[in-house]
Amino acid sequence: MATSKKSKSAIVAQLLFQVPHQTNKFCNLYFAALNSFSYLLIIIIFKEIQSEFFPFIIEDQVVGYTHNRFASHLRKYDDVFIYSENNGGRFGSHLKLNSKLKTADERTRVVGEVIKCLGEEDLIPGIRNELYPVTSTFGSPIFFSLERAAAPYFGIKAYGVHMNGYVEKDGQKFLWIGKRTQVKPTYPGMLDHLVAGGLPHGIACGENIIKECEEEAGIPRSISNRARPVGAVSYMDINGFSYKRDVLFCYDLKLPEDFVPKNQDGEVESFQLIPVAHVANVIRRTEFFKPNCSLVIIDFLFRHGYICPEYFGYLDLLQSLRSGDCS
Incomplete structure (x- = not known):
């Protein structure tokens, strides 16, 4: 019996990570932007909640x-x-x-x-x-x-750093993807970037990404200092009394083919190296990724040519990704 594209993507993720089904609000919101009516409806609902x-x-x-x-x-x-x-x-x-x-x-x-x-x-x-x-x-x-x-x-602006750690083999790009431990207080067991973290008081973005590289993936400074800042994305999310207004500084790091990450802080259960095209399908067709990671990876897909102008809704999706408040 033929397998649908959606179930194929889900099977890929399940085989690699055995992840549970979770809600991915931001990914759904951005892909809903391909339908203008749905997007307007989301904006109306959000503004109504925002009035509280x-x-x-x-x-x-x-x-x-x-x-x-x-x-x-x-x-x-x-x-x-x-x-x-x-x-x-x-x-x-x-x-x-x-x-x-x-x-x-x-x-x-x-x-x-x-x-x-x-x-x-x-x-x-x-x-x-x-x-x-x-x-x-x-x-x-x-x-x-x-x-x-x-x-x-208190709805304050919070800032973080997210890094796409990728490898090139035989002309194909792969992303290192982590799976969060089940004991994480937020988004346990979900898929995550190779390296990501909040930006605390008193540390610069570049130094923070180097620190997080060591803690989360065991990447030595000799490699992590080559991480390249490539921009920022932002999002808002309201959940009960919580109003997240986050700005994520995005980094790319091309890693050696033979590098294998090793978590140092106990917050990552495992890592897998996955073709970028497979990662894109997992984001598009499942809800396995930690929500804000989806935004940063979608940005990566645009910049590396995996989402092309020929695709329906290209400009709507790009505008949605770039229209946030990165201040």
């Missing part, structure tokens, strides 16, 4: 967005957070820090104490003791630093 959040303001700058019900848990900390009703002003209803908190260090300390309490109440799960900078745009002055797990609950 109001701005988080520091020094007259919008640095994030907070869900109205999550903000209710912050009102008892009125020595730290101030909620302002819509009085017809510039921002409408909004959350801000107490004006007595003047310095970045002081803000980091007192907000951190609140986050610790919220974590103990399970309102912010998965505290990681890793700080993200709170800023209006990348490279702008830092207002304070916030626990990474709390970032989406």
Whole structure:
């Protein structure tokens, strides 16, 4: 009996990784852009959900967005957070820090104490003791630093680095793909980049990619320092009280044919080297990849000629990929 293309792609992924079925919102969103009606419907629904959040303001700058019900848990900390009703002003209803908190260090300390309490109440799960900078745009002055797990609950811009590690053999390109361990708190067991990670406070993108290369794949600096920055993609995702606004700096690294990655931090279960065309089919026809990885790989597919202008919906997909807020 003939096997459909969809089931073939699923079989390829299952044979290589034995991954469970998961939801891949971003991949679905971008491929839905090929249908203009579906894309408009997604935008309308997203804007409706987005209206449940109001701005988080520091020094007259919008640095994030907070869900109205999550903000209710912050009102008892009125020595730290101030909620302002819509009085017809510039921002409408909004959350801000107490004006007595003047310095970045002081803000980091007192907000951190609140986050610790919220974590103990399970309102912010998965505290990681890793700080993200709170800023209006990348490279702008830092207002304070916030626990990474709390970032989406305050809707701040978060930044990360993702690297496509690829190999060329006999004129064909292959991507090294990792499978996340089942004990990862987020997206356990899903497919992932060879190397990826958040961008914490106080480290540059280039140095961070070298650090992540060593930790996640055992790539020595002599190889990882050849990683090439190739751009950035961004996305937004709302899930309950969480509002992710992430910008991912993309890197490509051409690896030696005989290199085999070895995870060092216990967060990757296995690696497999897969033809790029197979990876593209897995992204298009299954939901096995960690969602934001799909965006970075789609960007790779455009840049390396795997998605061509002759394909239906080429410009719609490209516009969707490039229309995010990379600031």
